[in-house]
Amino acid sequence: MELKVTIFDTIIIGGGQAGLATAYHLRRAGVNFIILDDQPKPGGAWQRTWDSLRLFSPTEYSSIPGWQMPKGDQEYPHKNEFIDYLSKYEKRYGFQIERPVRVNSVRRNGAAYDIDTDKGVYHAKTVVSATGTAQNPFIPDYAGRDLFHGPQLHSVDYRTNDPFKDQRVAIVGAGNSGAQVLAEVSKVADTTWVTLSEPHFMPDEVDGRYLFDKATQKFLQTAETGELDQDGAEKVSLNNVVMVESVREARTRDVLHSVRPFQEFYDRGVIWNDGSKTPFDAMIWCTGFRANLDHLSELGMTVDGRIKTEGTRCVEDPNLWLVGYGGWTGYASATIFGVQKTARTTAREIQKALETEA
Missing domain, CATH: 3.50.50.60 (FAD/NAD(P)-binding domain)
Known part of the structure; x- marks a missing residue:
């Protein structure tokens, strides 16, 4: 049957x-x-x-x-x-x-x-x-990344800041994940925040509701006309950093500063575009x-x-x-x-x- x-x-x-x-x-x-x-x-x-x-x-x-x-x-x-x-x-x-x-x-x-x-x-x-x-998870292809002796993890594998106490940690990537991981890790470690461009922080009084509504408005307008009026020129994006409590607290410690990307790795850290080197103990990739x-x-x-x-x-x-x-x-x-x-x-x-x- x-x-x-x-x-x-x-x-x-x-x-x-x-x-x-x-x-x-x-x-x-x-x-x-x-x-x-x-x-x-x-x-x-x-x-x-x-x-x-x-x-x-x-x-x-x-x-x-x-x-x-x-x-x-x-x-x-x-x-x-x-x-x-x-x-x-x-x-x-x-x-x-x-x-x-x-x-x-x-x-x-x-x-x-x-x-x-x-x-x-x-x-x-x-x-x-x-x-x-x-x-x-996506990690950009930096030259010499396999040479680096320290641990590297993507934000998807990050859980707490405990393993990074008293270490030198590079956090790569902007957006809300980068800002929130930076805020937490910087409490226990010497951190450097590496982003493609300067992060854009939302005003304290707004949250994801405003971010989503404005970004949607911008998208629909651009789709219809191909242009963006001056109100949209503030570059509202779903990648803008919302100032949640942990990020606001990090601001009071003056750690919300980023630098532009490095050129390549060496065994103990990274080499910048001017040839200078910075040693790191660990890398956290918040790169989407x-x-x-x-x-x-x-x-x-x-x-x-x-x-x-x-x-x-x-x-x-x-x-x-x-x-x-x-x-x-x-x-x-x-x-x-x-x-x-x-x-x-x-x-x-x-x-x-x-x-x-x-």
Whole structure:
């Protein structure tokens, strides 16, 4: 007797904020789906952030669709509060999630997909890739980096400042991660902050709400007209540093100063453009991430770490969607607040695609 094969309407690969936001809208659309998550427990990439991390927006800007994160004791939630929120969110909506399941590859099989995993093969009519970027940290290619004798770690592997006490530490990279790691490590170590350009700090009275709203306004205006008025000339960016409590405290210690990049490494530190040398005991790279798309490589559409999309929908294979990878899959889609719009649009497109094929 031939066994019946279950073919889901949609398989979502990834159980973080992007996957859950998409799942919420698919549930409302009546789509039959399952989430495959490679993590052993809820929380997505937030499980791999430093211990003291706090979000830089209050709960109403730090929630995914359908249910706002409950307010805590402080205005800006701790990362553990957000992880707990994601865990309860899954249970609240009763999503079918299997974990830990590592997806090895996605292959076309006629009108459907075969999703090969370490737990077997799953089948779906449509696929949403929401694996994020945290598993693919980016470190720039500096000459001689392998010569450096000290430890080097990316911010994804940073937890506390304890290992760096009384050391000379270079922190490379601007943005909120660079500023917050600098603020913490500088309490116990002699730090040097290396950034491509001078960091832009937001006024104390504003937070991630303002940052996101202004950056979105700038993006929409530029997209429509190709120009930016004088109000946008302040260069509002999602990389601007929000003055959370830890960064404000670092300012009182006068450590929020950065220098431009060095030229290369030597065994004990770095060599600057003028030929001078500075020894360091350790390097912390706060240099961002790249999309994690290895599981889609067999589809043969990945170019320079990306797949061509219109919005979140793959151009070459319109039954594949990519959610939450950053600007190329929807403006600010890698943020908690920003992914809401792209997740909603994605679910609508999937619903229409399934209705068309029915």
